[in-house]
Amino acid sequence: MLETSNGSTPREAKRRRILRAAIDVFARKGYFTARMTDVATEAGVADGTLYLYFEGKEDLLLNIFDFVLGHFVEQVEREIKDVDDPEEKLRILIRMHLASLNSDPHLAQVLQIEIRHSRHFLSLFTRGKLGTYLNVLRGIIEEGQRLGRFRGDINPGLVTNVVFGAVDEFVMSWLLQDETADLERFVDPLMKLLIEGLEPR
């Protein structure tokens, strides 16, 4: 999800190294508790160097989010472009969501927890790349409703929230309990639950 190497320019490579270090440090210590010195040490650069690549601590957090989620949204869109069935699109999105966090628990920690500090941050994110992601999800929902594949009697915004919330909370409890379990094998039960509901068949 965040390749450590292959930045085109050396500058880009170092920028990425710092982002990677920030993710790891924020994940281990928490955003407010982590010190910039920790990030610099982890990245193998001097404290002052951080400020040649980012404006400050907050900017670092924002950039983690934008960088990572930007890539992710692109990937998802590429994968679902040629799929017709909205249910399959939803399955792919959820699988990719779980897979990417599964493969990088530190990143998951930052995205799920650290980034949600205070309304201030959260609204920044919601209007930013997270908003884009939610729009992709919402697009799938609306398309499904239009095509009669998803029930149409519930407001699509609410449905989007419920779906995202279910996945998000699921990741949260995985993080807090046993991040060793394989997240991906829960894609099918999750989908079943979301599609069919709690009602017994």
Add this chain to the structure above:
Amino acid sequence: MLETSNGSTPREAKRRRILRAAIDVFARKGYFTARMTDVATEAGVADGTLYLYFEGKEDLLLNIFDFVLGHFVEQVEREIKDVDDPEEKLRILIRMHLASLNSDPHLAQVLQIEIRHSRHFLSLFTRGKLGTYLNVLRGIIEEGQRLGRFRGDINPGLVTNVVFGAVDEFVMSWLLQDETADLERFVDPLMKLLIEGLEPR
């Protein structure tokens, strides 16, 4: 959910006033950004007085959670005690969840966001009163599965997560977008979605 007055003893009343002030200040400024002086001023007491009632800043946050959620869990249990239908129990729980946050947006802010700072806090909470709350929810789910009212082919823990996550995320997006809307009127659509799923009828 948190009455400002009517503590039996004067000490209890002041303790509650401080908790109330902390909720408001943490909601407005964020836990890490808020200063103890702010809380003291809001509560109308001297800085030092805070430490006669709480051990420190972290203790204050923990107590908000315990106090509020403790009361809430009691209320929920009282309300569902004499109800037989698990679906109805679930509906009551969700309604109370939404209603209590709806009536106190500052409290909602603290519970949804401020309290989720870093793994450190979160695990404290999960093992504490939040764990109790989730157990109540899980109890309803399991009972429903036993009685054949909820589908039994999905792990009850996963179902609990999905239900809590859907509600939680729903509150979250309400907080981030327009906390003026009336949360309670979404109880029915939420229930319908959870019970019946996305599948068109």
Add this chain to the structure above:
Amino acid sequence: MLETSNGSTPREAKRRRILRAAIDVFARKGYFTARMTDVATEAGVADGTLYLYFEGKEDLLLNIFDFVLGHFVEQVEREIKDVDDPEEKLRILIRMHLASLNSDPHLAQVLQIEIRHSRHFLSLFTRGKLGTYLNVLRGIIEEGQRLGRFRGDINPGLVTNVVFGAVDEFVMSWLLQDETADLERFVDPLMKLLIEGLEPR
């Protein structure tokens, strides 16, 4: 040295109880580290009560010294009044000095160490009751010189310092090492050393 009971008035008795508490607490925790609450608790009174008997923390320390040393100087003077030999007077003084501290290690701690905080305190003491004590000692020295029992070729002030210093430092090292040893049995070697010097016989 400081009787806990037998104050003539009840007020005097409580005053003495507080002094006793202060000695014990200052000895255990050190003057600056000890809190007034500790003293109050030890004395079995409320915090505010301390201020009905003493002006404040510093005043408490000063009064320990004055009260205790005042009594001590009276006792010494009574004991040596009818003795003629200056050497014997000196022996008595040293014995009483060692005996009183030996019997009350907490008091010793306060007098030897706590009270010597900063020039400010020390000069207060030197001009106060400690000065009186040193004058008694100096009187003995001068009398001995006059009577030809002590060498007269050294300034009596310097001699006074050396004698007091020897005893004082001796107590100090006892305090820091093994306050279980019996101080009094060192009276004779100390006297021998002071009278005869280091020179071999």
Add this chain to the structure above:
Amino acid sequence: MLETSNGSTPREAKRRRILRAAIDVFARKGYFTARMTDVATEAGVADGTLYLYFEGKEDLLLNIFDFVLGHFVEQVEREIKDVDDPEEKLRILIRMHLASLNSDPHLAQVLQIEIRHSRHFLSLFTRGKLGTYLNVLRGIIEEGQRLGRFRGDINPGLVTNVVFGAVDEFVMSWLLQDETADLERFVDPLMKLLIEGLEPR
């Protein structure tokens, strides 16, 4: 005793500047009363800089002692190395002791008074460099006793205490009375008294 300049590295020089400042400030205000800001200002550095060189306030006090006394012990050992007569060695030690404090009254104040705060500090010191100094003194005493130059019928530890106590108390009273007097001219009377005792000749 504590050169303000000539640290080999710039870091060492600044470290020394801070130590010098701490000595002066602690001497003027007393350890507990002095604020770290005072030390920083006196040293001409920012408050935070102190913590790049020392761990905290207590560490600063400890380092004054170790640094200064460490140098002093080295000097003394160098001076007495080639002297045979124990009495002469003792004279040299006492002269250096008095001379170094005489030349730096602020340092004297800190070493004599500030550093003796509460049993806690004192025992730290006694086991540290002060212990080393006392061992040097004790070595001289024991050598003198072995060679028959000092009387052998008194425990060398007690003799060490008496000698150190005499000198120490002498400095103390100089500090408290008139630190303008020249301490060094008292070396001979002190020695005479210690060697020959109070007995008239």
Add this chain to the structure above:
DNA sequence: AATGAATGAGGTTTCATTCAT
């Protein structure tokens, strides 16, 4: 006289950020 809850000034320490090298 006695209480003890409340006060609030003040200190140590941390750490994001800067800037001379």
Add this chain to the structure above:
DNA sequence: GATGAATGAAACCTCATTCAT
């Protein structure tokens, strides 16, 4: 561009003292 020593503002908390009861 990179460094990392220095900065200094800012915050949590303690505790001597007060005063209404």
